[in-house]
Structure formats: C-alpha cells, structure tokens
Amino acid sequence: MKKFYLMLALLFVGYMVPVHIANAGQETPAYAKWGQLAVKEVQAKYPTAKIIDYLHEGKEVRGASTIEKFKLWLKQSDKEFGVYVRISYITASQEIVCIEVQESKEDA
Incomplete structure (x- = not known):
C-alpha cells in the first residue's frame, strides 16, 4: 500500500513541476491594471459587443x-470595429485624471 501512495505522490509532483516551471517566467506587465480598467470602460460603453482582441499601444x-x-x-x-482607450493618471499617486474612449474611424 505504501508503494501505491508513493507512486501517486510521484505522479502528482511530476505533473505539477512542469506547470510551475512553464509559468515561472511570466510576470504581470506593468500596464495590466490599466488594461483591466480599459476593458471595463469599453464593456460599460458597449455592453452588447464582444471584445475579440486587445493591444497595449504603450x-x-x-x-x-x-x-x-x-x-x-x-x-x-456583424460589425467589427476598433476602440481606442486613453487613461491619464498622476504617475506618483496613480490617481486617474481622465479616461477617453473613442471609436476608430477605420475598420478593425
């Protein structure tokens, strides 16, 4: 019975180690917080639209x-379109000054 539990434990550890190693190099980008806010703003303005892609332009x-x-x-x-979001904030305090949401003039 001990062998069974030992094999089970080794299988579990063997399964978990590659997953942990694969995710080890991924860090949350500095803009992630602002990206989540951009998504929320767009969802509020376009509640029936589905967000199909996302780009941080810098x-x-x-x-x-x-x-x-x-x-x-x-x-x-049946319409696909782009939406620009600009989030202005005070750098030191991260206090939001303004959020602009503007539909793209060209097709996405």
Missing part, C-alpha cells in the same frame, strides 16, 4: 502624469 509620460494607450477590437452583430 504609454506616454508627460511631466507628472502618464497616459496609458490601448486599442480593443469589438464585434457587435
């Missing part, structure tokens, strides 16, 4: 503030 530092830039691709009925 950030812009302007003095004491930062602007995080995102583009999300949405599908609503």
Whole structure:
C-alpha cells in the first residue's frame, strides 16, 4: 500500500513541476491594471459587443502624469470595429485624471 501512495505522490509532483516551471517566467506587465480598467470602460460603453482582441499601444509620460494607450477590437452583430482607450493618471499617486474612449474611424 505504501508503494501505491508513493507512486501517486510521484505522479502528482511530476505533473505539477512542469506547470510551475512553464509559468515561472511570466510576470504581470506593468500596464495590466490599466488594461483591466480599459476593458471595463469599453464593456460599460458597449455592453452588447464582444471584445475579440486587445493591444497595449504603450504609454506616454508627460511631466507628472502618464497616459496609458490601448486599442480593443469589438464585434457587435456583424460589425467589427476598433476602440481606442486613453487613461491619464498622476504617475506618483496613480490617481486617474481622465479616461477617453473613442471609436476608430477605420475598420478593425
């Protein structure tokens, strides 16, 4: 019976180690918090649309503030379109100053 439990434990450990190693190199990007906020804002503005893709376009530092830039691709009925989200915040305190959501003029 001990052999059975030992084999079971070895199988469990053998299964878990590769999963842990595979995820070890992945860090949460610095913009993740702002990306979640961008997604929430778009979902609020377009509640019937499905978000099909997401891109962090970078950030812009302007003095004491930062602007995080995102583009999300949405599908609503048979229409696909892009939406730009710009989140401005005070860099030191991370206090949000403004969130702009603007539909793309070109097709996504």
